[in-house]
Amino acid sequence: MPDVSDIAPDFTLLRDGGGEVTLSALRGSTVVLFFYPRDDTPGCTKESIGFSEQLQAFADAGAQVFGISRDSVAKHDKFVAKHGLTTPLLSDESSTVCEDYGVWVEKNMYGRKSMGIERSTFIIDPEGKIARVWRKVKVPGHVDEVLEAVRAL
Numbered sequence: 001m002p003d004v005s006d007i008a009p010d011f012t013l014l015r016d017g018g019g020e021v022t023l024s025a026l027r028g029s030t031v032v033l034f035f036y037p038r039d040d041t042p043g044c045t046k047e048s049i050g051f052s053e054q055l056q057a058f059a060d061a062g063a064q065v066f067g068i069s070r071d072s073v074a075k076h077d078k079f080v081a082k083h084g085l086t087t088p089l090l091s092d093e094s095s096t097v098c099e100d101y102g103v104w105v106e107k108n109m110y111g112r113k114s115m116g117i118e119r120s121t122f123i124i125d126p127e128g129k130i131a132r133v134w135r136k137v138k139v140p141g142h143v144d145e146v147l148e149a150v151r152a153l
Contacts, residue, residue, distance in 0.1 A: 001101075001102030002100075002101060002102065002116065002122075002130055002133075003027050003130065003133060004037045004130050004131065004132065005129055005130065006111060006129065006130050007052070007128055007130075008023060008031075008122065008124040008128055008129065008130050009023075009097070009100035009101060009128055010022070010023050010024045011023050011092075011096070011097045011100070011140070013032065013067075013068070013090040013092055013097060014071050014090070014091045014092060015088050015089065015090050015091070015107075016073060016074075016076035016077050016088060016089045017077065017080070017088075017092075018073075021088065021090055023124070023128075024128065026064060026112055026137050027126065027127070027128050028126050029062065029063065029064050029126055030053075030061070030062050030063040030064070030123065030124065030125060030126055030150055031063065031065075031102075031120070031123070031124040031151060032058065032063050032064070032065040032066070032121065032123055032124075032130075032150065033065050033066055033068055033121065033122045034047065034051060034065070034066075034067050034068070034119075034120070034121045034122075034137075034146075035044045035067075035068050035069070035095060035098060035117050035118070035119065035121070035122075035123065036048070036068070036069050036098075036103065036117065036119055036120060037069065037116055037117045037121045038069060038070075038071060038117075039069060039071045039075050039076060039078070039079035039089075040075075040078075040079050043139050044056060044069070044119075045079075046081060047067075047137075047139045047142065047143070048067055048079070048083065048085050048087060048089070049085065050063050050139070050142070050143035051087045051143055052069065052083075052084070052085045052086040052087045053143075054143050054144075054147055055086050055087055055100050057147055058150060059148060060149045061147065061151045062123045062150075063123075065087050065088075065091065066087070066089070066090050067087055067088070068089075068090045068093055068097060068098070068110070069089070069091070069092065069094050069117060070091075070092055070093055070098065070117065071089075071091060071093075072091055072093055073091045076089040076090075076091060098117055100122070101120045101122065103117050103120045103144055104116075104117060104137075105117075105118045112115070118135060118136060119137040119139075120133070120134060120135045120137060121133070121134040121137055121142070121146055122134075122135070123146065123149060123153070124149060131141060131149075132146075132149050133153060134146070
């Protein structure tokens, strides 16, 4: 499970709208990765809309933002179209990146255990090191907190 000051695990993932994103190719920029459980669920929708609404503010602060879930690119495309999202969404259908970042965890809901993504956010500095980590994220106020942290780098 990577933590602050560790080199962020590299990856290449497909993104909504086509194409792919490779983390190491973004060196020189601050990168925000927010991992979320599933497209089109209430919390994930609010979080994705929040990052989309603040995308320009993140860009002005020198950061690129990406959402990551296990949903397919096709599901991401529908989610983006339905809610007018502008934040790029990456597809980790194999859970490899989720596992590398320690966000693929056992969850317990109503006494039933299952594997799923723990809502988490990572800020990666321009050298590729993890600068900040939020785990078990609560959506209200989170986007603003991340933006404030990016501005403070």
